[in-house]
Amino acid sequence: MEPQARTLVDISGSHAALAGRADMVLERARWAAEVFQRYDRESTMAIADAVAAAAHDSAERFADWAVRETGFGVAAHKKLKNQLTSRPLVDFYRNDDYVNPRIDEARKIVEIPRPAGVILALTPSTNPIATLNYKVLISLMTRNAIVISPHPAARECSVDAARALGEAAMDAGAPDGAIQIIENPGIPLVEELMVSPKTSVILATGGTAMVRSAYSSSNPAIGVGPGNAPVFVDSTADIDKAAKRIVESKSFDNSALCTNESVLITLEDVDARLRRSFKQAKAYICDADDVDRLRRYLFHDRGFNIECIGRDAAWIAQECGIRVPDGTLVLLAPIAQIGVEEPLSREKLCPVLAYHVVKRRNQAITQARAVLRLAGAGHSAAVHAMDEQVAMAFASAVEAYRVVVNTPCTQGAAGFQTALAPTFTVGTGFYGRSSIGENIGPGHLVHWTRLAYNSDASEYFGNYRGLKPGFSGPLPEAPSDGVPGSNGYRARRAEADAGVFSGVTREELRRMIAEELRAVLRK
Amino acid sequence: MSEAKLEFLDRSRAFWNPGKTQDWQDMGVDLVIDRREGYYLFDMDGRRLIDLHLNGGTYNLGHRNPELVEALKAGSARFDMGNHHFPALARTALAEALAACAPAPNMVYTAYGSGGGEAIDIAIKTARHAKQRRKIVSIVKAYHGHTGLALKTGDDRFSKLFLSEDTLGEFVQVPFNDLNAMEDALRGRDVAAVIMETIPATYGFPMPQEGYLPNVKKLCEKYDALYIADEVQTGLMRCGELWACTKYGIEPDIMVTGKGIGGGMYPIACTCIGEHCGGWLTEDGFGHISTGGGAELGCIVAMKVLEIVQRPEVRTMVRYVSDYMRAGLDRIMTEYPDFFIGIRQHGVVMGLEFNHEQGAKPVMKNLYDNGVWAIFSTLDPRVLQFKPGLLMTQADCEEVLRRVEIGIGLARDEVMGRHRKSA
Numbered sequence: 001m002e003p004q005a006r007t008l009v010d011i012s013g014s015h016a017a018l019a020g021r022a023d024m025v026l027e028r029a030r031w032a033a034e035v036f037q038r039y040d041r042e043s044t045m046a047i048a049d050a051v052a053a054a055a056h057d058s059a060e061r062f063a064d065w066a067v068r069e070t071g072f073g074v075a076a077h078k079k080l081k082n083q084l085t086s087r088p089l090v091d092f093y094r095n096d097d098y099v100n101p102r103i104d105e106a107r108k109i110v111e112i113p114r115p116a117g118v119i120l121a122l123t124p125s126t127n128p129i130a131t132l133n134y135k136v137l138i139s140l141m142t143r144n145a146i147v148i149s150p151h152p153a154a155r156e157c158s159v160d161a162a163r164a165l166g167e168a169a170m171d172a173g174a175p176d177g178a179i180q181i182i183e184n185p186g187i188p189l190v191e192e193l194m195v196s197p198k199t200s201v202i203l204a205t206g207g208t209a210m211v212r213s214a215y216s217s218s219n220p221a222i223g224v225g226p227g228n229a230p231v232f233v234d235s236t237a238d239i240d241k242a243a244k245r246i247v248e249s250k251s252f253d254n255s256a257l258c259t260n261e262s263v264l265i266t267l268e269d270v271d272a273r274l275r276r277s278f279k280q281a282k283a284y285i286c287d288a289d290d291v292d293r294l295r296r297y298l299f300h301d302r303g304f305n306i307e308c309i310g311r312d313a314a315w316i317a318q319e320c321g322i323r324v325p326d327g328t329l330v331l332l333a334p335i336a337q338i339g340v341e342e343p344l345s346r347e348k349l350c351p352v353l354a355y356h357v358v359k360r361r362n363q364a365i366t367q368a369r370a371v372l373r374l375a376g377a378g379h380s381a382a383v384h385a386m387d388e389q390v391a392m393a394f395a396s397a398v399e400a401y402r403v404v405v406n407t408p409c410t411q412g413a414a415g416f417q418t419a420l421a422p423t424f425t426v427g428t429g430f431y432g433r434s435s436i437g438e439n440i441g442p443g444h445l446v447h448w449t450r451l452a453y454n455s456d457a458s459e460y461f462g463n464y465r466g467l468k469p470g471f472s473g474p475l476p477e478a479p480s481d482g483v484p485g486s487n488g489y490r491a492r493r494a495e496a497d498a499g500v501f502s503g504v505t506r507e508e509l510r511r512m513i514a515e516e517l518r519a520v521l522r523k
Numbered sequence: 524m525s526e527a528k529l530e531f532l533d534r535s536r537a538f539w540n541p542g543k544t545q546d547w548q549d550m551g552v553d554l555v556i557d558r559r560e561g562y563y564l565f566d567m568d569g570r571r572l573i574d575l576h577l578n579g580g581t582y583n584l585g586h587r588n589p590e591l592v593e594a595l596k597a598g599s600a601r602f603d604m605g606n607h608h609f610p611a612l613a614r615t616a617l618a619e620a621l622a623a624c625a626p627a628p629n630m631v632y633t634a635y636g637s638g639g640g641e642a643i644d645i646a647i648k649t650a651r652h653a654k655q656r657r658k659i660v661s662i663v664k665a666y667h668g669h670t671g672l673a674l675k676t677g678d679d680r681f682s683k684l685f686l687s688e689d690t691l692g693e694f695v696q697v698p699f700n701d702l703n704a705m706e707d708a709l710r711g712r713d714v715a716a717v718i719m720e721t722i723p724a725t726y727g728f729p730m731p732q733e734g735y736l737p738n739v740k741k742l743c744e745k746y747d748a749l750y751i752a753d754e755v756q757t758g759l760m761r762c763g764e765l766w767a768c769t770k771y772g773i774e775p776d777i778m779v780t781g782k783g784i785g786g787g788m789y790p791i792a793c794t795c796i797g798e799h800c801g802g803w804l805t806e807d808g809f810g811h812i813s814t815g816g817g818a819e820l821g822c823i824v825a826m827k828v829l830e831i832v833q834r835p836e837v838r839t840m841v842r843y844v845s846d847y848m849r850a851g852l853d854r855i856m857t858e859y860p861d862f863f864i865g866i867r868q869h870g871v872v873m874g875l876e877f878n879h880e881q882g883a884k885p886v887m888k889n890l891y892d893n894g895v896w897a898i899f900s901t902l903d904p905r906v907l908q909f910k911p912g913l914l915m916t917q918a919d920c921e922e923v924l925r926r927v928e929i930g931i932g933l934a935r936d937e938v939m940g941r942h943r944k945s946a
Binding site: 003004005006007008009010011014016017019020024025027028030031032034035176177475476477478479480481482483484485 | 588589590592593594597598601602612613616618619620622623624631722730731732733734735736737762763770771772823826827829830831834836837839840842843845846847848849850867868869870914916917
C-alpha cells in the first residue's frame with residue numbers, strides 16, 4: 001500500500017495558516033530582493049532580457065490560454081499585448097539606468113537607486129498575461145522581487161506563465177524567489193499578503209474593491225481605479241480617421257483594456273458625418289429599441305454584466321437579439337443623457353460605445369467631466385481635433401491624467417501608439433484616489449538615496465565618476481562539508497571584504513588576487 | 524539583575540537543579556527564559572536574545588510557530604495523547620507521512636518515543652532483534668541521548684556519573700572519520716548496528732570527510748550490520764535536504780528523528796524502520812510499549828512540521844540563510860584570524876572553531892551579553908554551535924552577524940589579550 005500524506009486536522013483556513021503562508025512567500029522574496037540589490041546593471045539587464053525573450057516566445061500560447069480560461073478578449077490581440085509587454089517594454093527603458101548612481105555635479109548631489117524590495121502585484125483577469133509580463137519586467141529591471149497574486153479567473157495561465165518566467169530568470173542568474181506566484185489566491189490569503197510588513201509596495205490592477213483594499217492595507221500602494229474614458233470628436237477633427245481610430249481602439253481585444261473609449265461625445269454639426277464614417281468603419285449604429293436591449297443586457301441591478309467583458313460585437317448583439325451586419329466590430333449606442341440615470345454612460349469593457357450629441361464645445365466638456373464623475377476619475381480620455389485650443393481646453397478641464405489626441409485611446413493611453421510609457425497599470429492619481437498619476441513604470445519601484453553636499457560654491461564636491469556601490473553579485477554558495485565534491489570551498493575574498501566599506505584599492509585587489517593564485521598553485 | 528530574578532534563581536537552586544543553575548551563573552550566563560516568539564527569547568528581566576541554539580533544531584521553525592500552535596490547538600479539539608495499544612488515527616497518519624518522505628524506499632514503519640533518547644533505544648532494540656546480536660558501534664564522543672541504551676553509545680561524560688556505562692563490551696566506540704577503525708570494529712560480524720549522527724552535534728559538528736559516511740554504510744553491508752542514522756539534529760531541512768544522510772548518498776536501515784519534529788510544541792520522536800529490520804513489529808507488536816511515545820497530539824504537530832519544512836520556500840530560505848551567514852562569518856574570520864580559526868558547515872548546521880581549548884565559552888558569554896544565544900559544544904568546547912533557524916529573516920541574520928562580530932572581538936581580547944598580532 002502506498003503511504004499518503006493526509007490531513008487529519010485541517011487548519012488551512014485559519015488566520016495562522018494564511019498568515020504563515022503569506023509570510024513564507026514574502027520572506028523568500030525579501031531574501032531574493034536583498035541578494036538582487038548586489039547585482040550590477042549588466043547582470044540585471046541580462047536577466048530582464050532573458051525573461052522578456054521567454055515572455056515574447058510564449059506570447060501566443062498564453063494568449064490562447066488566457067482567452068480559453070477567462071473567455072475574455074481576442075487571442076490575436078492578446079498575443080500582441082503579450083509581445084508588447086516583453087521585449088519592447090525592456091527596450092523602451094533600456095537607456096534608463098535604475099542600478100548605477102547618478103551624479104549631478106552642478107547641484108553637488110549623487111543619487112543612489114534603492115529598490116523597493118518586495119513588489120506585491122495583483123493582476124486582473126482581463127489582461128492576465130500582459131499585466132504579469134509587464135509587472136515582472138519592471139520589477140526585474142529595478143532589482144526587485146515580485147510576488148504575483150493573479151485573479152482567480154485567470155489563475156491557471158498566470159501560474160504557468162509566472163513559472164516559465166521564473167525559470168528563465170533563474171537560468172539567467174536571478175536570485176531564487178525573485179519571481180513567485182500565489183497558486184491559490186483566495187481573498188483571505190491576498191489580504192494577508194497585502195497587510196504584511198514584508199510587502200514593500202502593492203501594485204494593484206483590478207477591480208475597485210481590491211484596489212481600495214490595497215490602499216487600506218497600511219502598506220504603500222500604487223493602485224489604479226477603473227476607467228471610463230470619454231472621447232470628444234470635434235468639428236475640426238478628420239472625421240473619417242477619427243471613426244476608424246475609435247473602431248480600431250474599441251475592437252482591440254474587444255475593449256478588455258481599461259483605457260478603451262466608453263462614451264463618445266460629439267457636436268450636432270458633426271453627428272451625421274460621423275455616423276456615416278462609423279458605418280464605413282464597420283460600426284453598427286443601434287436604434288432606440290437596440291439601445292434598450294443593450295442597456296438591459298449589459299447592466300444588471302448588481303452592475304455591469306461581466307459575461308460581456310471582452311466579448312465581440314457580434315456575440316453581444318446576438319445575446320441581445322440585435323441583428324447586425326456581418327463583420328460588425330463595434331456597437332454604437334446613442335444615448336440622450338449622461339449620468340446616474342443612464343447606465344450606458346458607465347464603464348463598459350466590451351465593444352459597445354455610448355454615443356452622445358451636444359450642442360456646443362463647452363457642453364461637450366461639461367458632459368465629459370460628468371462621464372468621469374460617474375466613474376473613471378483620473379484615468380483616460382481622448383480628443384479628436386485639429387485645433388490645439390480645443391484639445392487644450394478639453395484636457396485641462398477633464399479629470400483624467402492622460403488625454404490622447406487623434407489616437408486610439410485603448411492603445412494610446414497605455415503607451416502603445418503614443419510616447420507615453422507603455423504600461424498595464426495606469427496611474428489614476430489624486431482624482432482617482434491613487435498615489436501616482438502617470439503610467440506606472442520601473443521608475444516607480446525605486447527610491448533614491450541622495451548624497452547632498454554643502455551648496456556653498458567654495459565647498460568641495462567629491463569626484464564620484466566611476467564610483468559604484470559594491471556590486472558583489474549572487475551570494476557564494478556555502479559549503480556542505482563532506483558531501484562528495486564539496487571540498488573546493490574557499491571563502492571568496494571579495495566577499496570577505498565586501499560590506500559597508502568596500503573601498504578596496506586596486507593595489508589591495510591585486511595583492512589579494514596574487515595571494516589566491518599562490519594558494520591555488522601550492523595545492 | 525532584578526530582585527525578582529535573584530529570588531527566582533534561589534528557588535531554581537532549591538527545587539530544581541542547584542548544580543546546573545549555579546554553573547550558568549559561573550559562566551556569566553544568567554538567562555531565565557520567559558517570553559519567546561519566533562527566533563527571539565526574552566529573559567525574565569526583559570532582555571531580548573536571538574536564539575541560535577534552538578535546542579538542537581527543536582525550534583527550527585521558530586518558537587511558538589503560529590501554524591504549529593494552531594495545529595496543536597485545533598488538534599486538541601479532537602485528540603489527546605491517545606491509547607498506545609490501539610491502532611490510532613494520528614499515529615498512523617504521521618507514520619504514513621514519514622514513510623512518504625523517508626530517506627530509503629523500504630522505510631515503511633515508524634515506532635514512537637516521547638523524546639530522542641527513547642527513539643534511539645527503540646532503534647537499537649530493533650537492530651538487536653533483527654540481527655540477534657548485542658553489539659552496537661558508535662563514534663568516540665558520540666551523543667545520542669540519556670536513556671538506557673542511548674547513554675551507553677555516548678561519551679562516558681554522562682554515563683559514569685550514574686554508574687551506567689557499558690561494562691559488558693557491547694558498546695564499541697571508534698574515532699570519527701576513521702574508516703580503518705570502523706572496519707576493525709565490524710570485521711567480526713558480531714555487530715548489530717552502527718549508529719551515527721550524520722554530523723555529530725554535541726562534539727561540535729566535526730564534518731564527515733568526503734566518502735566517510737557512504738563507506739561506513741558500505742562496511743555495514745559488507746559485515747552484515749545495520750546502519751542507524753541519527754537525524755535528530757541534522758534532519759528536517761537543516762542541511763538543505765529533508766534528511767542530511769540523503770546528501771551523503773546514504774539509505775539508512777533505521778532512522779531516528781526527534782527534537783524539531785515536535786516543533787517545540789509537543790515532545791515526540793520517531794524511529795523510522797526499514798521493512799527488512801522491523802521483524803519484531805510482526806513477531807510481537809507489544810514488544811515495546813510507551814504510553815507517552817507517539818502521543819497523538821504530538822503526531823498532529825509533527826505532521827504540520829513535515830508539511831511546512833517540505834515547502835519550496837523553506838528550501839530556498841535555508842540556502843539563503845546558510846550562504847548569507849557563511850559570507851558574513853568568512854568576513855568576521857578575516858578580522859580575527861588568530862582567534863576565530865574555522866567554520867564547519869553544512870546548511871544551517873554550523874560550528875565555529877576558536878584557537879583556544881575552551882574558546883567557545885567566552886564567545887558564548889560575550890554573544891550573550893550582545894543579545895545572541897548560542898551554546899558551546901559540550902564535548903569540544905573549542906567549538907561554538909551556531910544554528911540559525913530555517914526561516915530566519917534577512918534582517919535577523921544581519922543583526923546576528925553584527926552582534927557576533929562584536930562578541931567575538933570581545934572574547935578574543937579576553938582570551939588573547941588586547942594586543943593584536945599584525946595579521
